Amino acid sequence: MQIREATADDWPAIWPFFRSxxxxxxxxxxxxxxxxERGRDWWLxxxxxxxxVAVDDGGVILGTAKMNNNQMGNGAHMASASYMVDPAHGGRGVGRALVEYTLDWARAAGFRGIQFNAVVETNKHAVRLYESLGFRVIGTVPDGFRHPREGYVGLHIMHRPL
Structure with a gap:
C-alpha cells in the first residue's frame, strides 16, 4: 500500500464509497x-x-484522509483529520496506515497535537483504532449525534499530543 497526495482525478474513485x-x-x-460537488469541495x-489516498500496487484506491488545522488563528496549532476506507477493503490496515500517515504529517508540519471533534461513540472500530495510536477521549457531547439505528448517541472529542 502506498499513500500519496489525492488529485481531482481520484475523485471518481473516491465518490462511490464516500457517498455510501x-x-x-x-x-x-x-x-x-x-x-x-459539495462532497468533493469538502473533502479535497x-x-x-x-x-x-491509500492505493494498492495496482493503483486501486483503498481509502482516503483529509488533514487540516483544527481551527484558524490562535487555534491553528492543533491538527484535525477525517478518514474513509472503502468498505470493500476494510480490515486490511488501511485506516491504521492513514492515521499513522496523519501523525507523521502533523509532526512535520509543526502541529502540537491532533484533535478529532466528532467521533461517534458507537463507531467502536474507529475509537479503538485511535486509542491504540495514543488518542484519548477528552470529552463527550451527550446525544450529540443522531444515529439512524441507535438513536441519539454521544459524540467524542479525541486528542493526541505530538
Missing part, C-alpha cells in the same frame, strides 16, 4: 443527501491542508 459511507449516516456528521482540500 455518508448516506449510511452512522459515522459522519455530513448531510445524508450530500451531493457529489487545498494546501497547506491536504487530502491523501
Amino acid at each position: 459511507i455518508v448516506a449510511a449516516g452512522d459515522t459522519f456528521t455530513y448531510p445524508l443527501d450530500l451531493d457529489e 482540500l487545498a494546501g497547506p491542508n491536504r487530502t491523501v
Whole structure:
C-alpha cells in the first residue's frame, strides 16, 4: 500500500464509497443527501491542508484522509483529520496506515497535537483504532449525534499530543 497526495482525478474513485459511507449516516456528521460537488469541495482540500489516498500496487484506491488545522488563528496549532476506507477493503490496515500517515504529517508540519471533534461513540472500530495510536477521549457531547439505528448517541472529542 502506498499513500500519496489525492488529485481531482481520484475523485471518481473516491465518490462511490464516500457517498455510501455518508448516506449510511452512522459515522459522519455530513448531510445524508450530500451531493457529489459539495462532497468533493469538502473533502479535497487545498494546501497547506491536504487530502491523501491509500492505493494498492495496482493503483486501486483503498481509502482516503483529509488533514487540516483544527481551527484558524490562535487555534491553528492543533491538527484535525477525517478518514474513509472503502468498505470493500476494510480490515486490511488501511485506516491504521492513514492515521499513522496523519501523525507523521502533523509532526512535520509543526502541529502540537491532533484533535478529532466528532467521533461517534458507537463507531467502536474507529475509537479503538485511535486509542491504540495514543488518542484519548477528552470529552463527550451527550446525544450529540443522531444515529439512524441507535438513536441519539454521544459524540467524542479525541486528542493526541505530538
